[in-house]
Amino acid sequence: MDQRSDSENLSPFISDRVLVNGKVVPLTFTRDGKLRWNHNDLRCLNVEKEALGFTFEGSRIRVNVVVEKRDRILCFANMGGIGRQSFVFEPLSLESLTLWSQKLRDYIDSLGRPKRLLIFVNPFGGKKCATKIFVEDVRPCLEDADIQFTVIETKHQLHAKEVVKTLDLSKYDGIVCVSGDGILVEVINGLLEREDWSDAIKMPIGMVPAGTGNGMVKSLLDSAGEICSPSNAILAVIRGHTRSLDVATISQGKTRFFSVLMLAWGLIADIDIESEKYRWMGSARIDFYALQRITYLRHYNGRVSFVPAPGFEEYGEQTSYSGEPSCETSTSQQESLNIQQPGYLGSDVKLENMHWRTISGPFVSIWLHNVPWGSEDVLAAPNAMFSDGYLDLIIVKDIPKLSLLSLLSKMNDGSHVHCPHVMYLKVKAFVLEPGARIDDPMKEGIIDSDGELLARGNVTYKGNVKCYMAYDKLQITVDQGLATLFAPV
Numbered sequence: 229m230d231q232r233s234d235s236e237n238l239s240p241f242i243s244d245r246v247l248v249n250g251k252v253v254p255l256t257f258t259r260d261g262k263l264r265w266n267h268n269d270l271r272c273l274n275v276e277k278e279a280l281g282f283t284f285e286g287s288r289i290r291v292n293v294v295v296e297k298r299d300r301i302l303c304f305a306n307m308g309g310i311g312r313q314s315f316v317f318e319p320l321s322l323e324s325l326t327l328w329s330q331k332l333r334d335y336i337d338s339l340g341r342p343k344r345l346l347i348f349v350n351p352f353g354g355k356k357c358a359t360k361i362f363v364e365d366v367r368p369c370l371e372d373a374d375i376q377f378t379v380i381e382t383k384h385q386l387h388a389k390e391v392v393k394t395l396d397l398s399k400y401d402g403i404v405c406v407s408g409d410g411i412l413v414e415v416i417n418g419l420l421e422r423e424d425w426s427d428a429i430k431m432p433i434g435m436v437p438a439g440t441g442n443g444m445v446k447s448l449l450d451s452a453g454e455i456c457s458p459s460n461a462i463l464a465v466i467r468g469h470t471r472s473l474d475v476a477t478i479s480q481g482k483t484r485f486f487s488v489l490m491l492a493w494g495l496i497a498d499i500d501i502e503s504e505k506y507r508w509m510g511s512a513r514i515d516f517y518a519l520q521r522i523t524y525l526r527h528y529n530g531r532v533s534f535v536p537a538p539g540f541e542e543y544g545e546q547t548s549y550s551g552e553p554s555c556e557t558s559t560s561q562q563e564s565l566n567i568q569q570p571g572y573l574g575s576d577v578k579l580e581n582m583h584w585r586t587i588s589g590p591f592v593s594i595w596l597h598n599v600p601w602g603s604e605d606v607l608a609a610p611n612a613m614f615s616d617g618y619l620d621l622i623i624v625k626d627i628p629k630l631s632l633l634s635l636l637s638k639m640n641d642g643s644h645v646h647c648p649h650v651m652y653l654k655v656k657a658f659v660l661e662p663g664a665r666i667d668d669p670m671k672e673g674i675i676d677s678d679g680e681l682l683a684r685g686n687v688t689y690k691g692n693v694k695c696y697m698a699y700d701k702l703q704i705t706v707d708q709g710l711a712t713l714f715a716p717v
């Protein structure tokens with residue numbers, strides 16, 4: 229809260245007569261960060277909220293401003309809800325010009341905004357329009373804000389992760405992903421696989437929606453009441469506010485995968501991954517394949533164990549920690565990704581000292597979520613919080629097909645969690661022991677984390693993507709607020 233009195237706030241950094249639109253007017257820059265001038269009527273510009281930066285044009289200063297479209301008078305570019313404008317003034321002497329630029333620079337610097345960004349653009353993500361989004365929505369704002377940036381267009385899967393693992397992080401104040409959630413996950417994994425992971429993971433990461441799901445950036449913008457658009461997303465980066473984000477470590481033997489969005493096994497994973505073969509249908513592929521999966525509903529044997537958050541202890545049966553998953557079975561699909569890393573090993577909490585509960589299958593779906601939105605129109609876990617140190621667990625065991633259909637249709641507003649066939653709780657740690665299908669014990673399932681194929685069992689989806697882990701017991705722990713994201717306030 230601003231402790232300063234009104235008179236302190238209104239005392240000027242600088243007050244002077246300047247030229248605005250050919251007319252000499254008094255202009256004041258007060259300590260509350262507002263520029264005030266009188267041009268026919270009293271005008272006020274909140275530098276922190278509205279100004280991206282300023283540039284010189286000879287003896288004039290151009291303050292580059294963003295305004296919501298409904299407020300705009302003049303707009304140079306249509307940015308989906310946001311317009312770019314500028315306020316130009318001309319100090320009457322060289323000394324005055326120097327003083328104005330110094331005061332504005334000092335104020336903007338005091339806001340802690342990033343000055344140098346590394347930007348990944350994934351031309352392959354979503355509708356393949358990341359490059360267009362970068363050129364039309366992102367770059368003009370960065371230029372207005374006078375931010376230096378280096379752009380890397382990702383060339384293949386794991387390219388962003390490779391870059392981040394060896395990057396000289398001292399050259400940047402943040403990393404921005406113009407992509408879907410996949411590049412974010414690669415960046416997080418790259419940072420945590422570095423030897424200097426404990427410093428590296430403090431690097432703020434920004435997201436600009438250019439993928440299919442965009443669950444993370446939707447969660448960030450929605451939590452601030454903003455629509456999920458590239459312009460709102462890049463403004464959050466430029467303004468430089470951050471929030472911390474829980475990171476889940478999924479481990480199996482010595483293999484680790486760091487997840488920030490979700491883990492799914494059963495129905496959701498099957499729909500997410502297997503519907504890839506209908507990618508030619510566009511976004512309709514998910515609905516089409518979901519219908520197919522409900523019609524021929526699969527039930528999986530298996531077991532989940534978890535440490536419930538306070539208030540959720542009534543779920544499941546009491547059990548004890550069954551020990552770390554050690555996976556001997558290295559499948560051929562997993563080998564190239566199952567590499568020992570020198571980085572972060574996961575939380576060092578004493579899992580054996582915690583109070584474990586367990587639920588046995590058959591299951592229709594197991595879904596763990598770190599943030600509320602799974603994609604722009606799926607509010608998967610309405611109570612999930614960015615840094616509460618817990619994952620939201622959504623379990624569906626048995627359910628009539630019609631109820632399941634209605635449940636899926638309720639996911640766009642999060643009301644599916646109130647369905648009587650759904651268990652919805654928060655957990656601190658989690659163990660998954662995935663089994664085979666009830667109807668055909670020769671067939672197993674898929675484990676999906678953050679849109680990546682984490683593991684696949686026998687005789688299921690045959691995509692040519694390699695898996696990180698074997699279809700076997702795996703464990704998940706949560707590190708509260710380990711990562712940092714640029715976020716609107």
Ligand SMILES: Nc1ncnc2c1ncn2[C@@H]1O[C@H](COP(=O)(O)OP(=O)(O)OP(=O)(O)O)[C@@H](O)[C@H]1O
Binds near residue numbers: 353387410414441
């Ligand atoms: N040039 C490229 N060609 C092919 N794949 C790429 C390329 N660059 C990155 N990738 C891979 O594309 C995958 C998907 O990327 P991204 O997450 O940006 O989009 P998406 O899957 O459409 O969106 P979302 O994850 O939000 O659903 C990532 O796994 C990434 O490694």
